[in-house]
Amino acid sequence: MRDDSATPAAPPPDDAASGIGAPPAESSSIRVASAPFSSPAAAASSLSGRTVFVMVFLPFALGHFLSCLMRTVNATLAPQLVAALALTPGELGLLTSAFFLAFALAQLPVGMALDRWGPGTVQPPMLLLAGVGALAFAGGHTFTQLLVARAVIGLGLGGCFMSAVKAISTWIAPARLPSVQGYLIAIGGLGAAAATLPVRMALDYMDWRGLFLWLAAAAALIGFLIRALSPPQPGAARKPALLDAMREVYRHPAFREMAALVLVPHTVFFGIQGLWIGRWLSDVARYSDNAVGYLLYLGMAAVIFGAIAVGMITEWAGRRGVQPIRVAAAGVALFIAVQVGFVCNWRPSYQLLSVLFTLVGTVTGIEYTIVALSLPGALTGRAATCLNLLIFLGAFAVQAGFGLVVGCWRPDVTGHYPAQSYQAAFALLVLLQLPGLIWFVRRAGAIR
Known part of the structure; x- marks a missing residue:
């Protein structure tokens, strides 16, 4: 952690201290300073690039991998869960979105x-x-039991991404944050991809109950690795009181501008990608479970490419004087355009729509880069807290609300809901996202 009064420093000249994959310094051992670090660069200089990768990035990235896998696995397991408990769309949405609600409640503490x-x-x-x-x-054998268990999972995984962001913000120089956070989001994409076709293949050898036994073991193992490998944190100055820190975060102009533009699209991305894309492919496109699993896998694989690309584009644009918020605006516009394809029920390529949704939607992850680069270092953890609190409360509302809208229509004899139900739900989401984009465009034009 960094001193409250410190401002982000320029990256150190030693490339070994500047981020993942840099050449090792003369000594790969951890050097503990005698005084608290005053900047990310100072913290980064105490670890070689190789040590940062093994002891900081890798274990926390595995936690984020598992979090994304368990967040999205219900999209693949939905047919089994519906069959086992006779769930309605509203109940399925509530069961899956309980993860987001518990995740959000964990953010402040x-x-x-x-x-x-x-x-x-x-x-x-x-x-x-x-x-x-x-x-x-x-x-679990009842809807209530599974609902509570799903909430406990979300509560336990509520710190995975924030912990990773806090760790890399402490040990990696600011100039490298966009690309390294892009790699982190890409690892999350791998986790989400693992929740699709690999999980579908695993179901040939076990049922969904056996799958969750393996996931429980994975959570315990990753927790042990983090405890064993994580380096001791630098000393920290006294932090401001919680409410004061939260007010400072929410009042910060960069945070408010970012939230107005990207927050709602991010909640839509999380809420829909984790469940309803798969149900849309089944109900509207009428693909088999195996085909849905394959398309979900392609979509989650696209997250990996998209996350890395967003980080690289952001750094490239920054070198040319383009602020990350403007990159975000362009990405949000494309993301809304893809959703309009769902509203119009664009028949030429249902497959392309499903993959584009996850590919373009990764741009919403730029929020964390904007926060890390714009706010004082001492507020990094609580800034991520504020952001995650809003994102996951919104994702809960989107995921549960989408199911309620779809449930307003009756299924056919095969149990599939009509295309009109999904068109109405996506249209509502587009209407919710447009005001933020229009506000940003008008504000940008006024500043010029």
């Missing part, structure tokens, strides 16, 4: 804990809690 004790101390017990939730889900 986790953000405080990260700033006080550091991600290496906070994250392992939370992963153990997620493992307990996975065990409960594997043993």
Whole structure:
């Protein structure tokens, strides 16, 4: 963690201290400073690039991988869950979105804990809690039992991404943050991809209950790795009170501008990608479960490419004087255009629409880069807290609300809901996102 009064410093001249994959410094051992670090660059200079990768990036990225896998796995398991519990679209949406609600409720206490004790101390017990939730889900037999278990999973995984962001913000120089955070989001994309076709293949050898037993074991193992490998956190100055810190974050002009433009699209991306894209491919496009699993896999694989591309484009644009918020605006416009294709029920290529949604939607992850580069370092954990709180509350509302809209129509004799139900739901989402984009365009034009 960094001193409250510090401002982001320029990256150190030693490339080994500037980020992932840099050549190792003369010594790969951790050098503990005698005083608190005053900047990300100072913290980064205490670890070689190789050590940062092995002890900081890799273990926390595995936690984010697991979080994304468990967040999106219900999109693949939906047919089995519906068959086992006779769920309506509204119940399926509520069951799956319980993850987001619990995830959001975890943000405030986790953000405080990260700033006080550091991600290496906070994250392992939370992963153990997620493992307990996975065990409960594997043993659940009623809708209520699975709902509670799903919420416990979300609560336990509520710190995975924030911990990773806090760790890399501490140990990696600011100039490298956009690309390294892009790699982190790409690892999350791998996790989401693992929740599609690989999970579908695993179901040939086990049922969904057995799958969750394996996920529980994975959560415990990753928690152990983080505890064993995470380096000791740099000393930190006294933090402001929670409410004061939250007010400072929400009042910061960069945070408010970013939230107005990107927040709603990000909630749409999380809420739809984690469940309803798969149901749309089944109900509207009428693809088989195997075909849906394959298309979901392609879509999640596209997240990996998209996340890395967004990081690279942001850095490239920054070198040419283009602010990340303008990159975000262009991406949000494309994302809304893709959703208009769903509204119009664009028949020429249902497959292309489903993949484009996840590919273009990755631009919403640029929020974390904007926050990390714009706010004081001492507020990094709580800034991520504020952002995640809003994102996952919104994702809960989107995922549950989408199911309620679709459920306003009756299914046919085969159990498929009509295209009109999805068109109406996507149209509502587009109407919710347009005001933020229009406001930004008008404001940008006024500034010129």
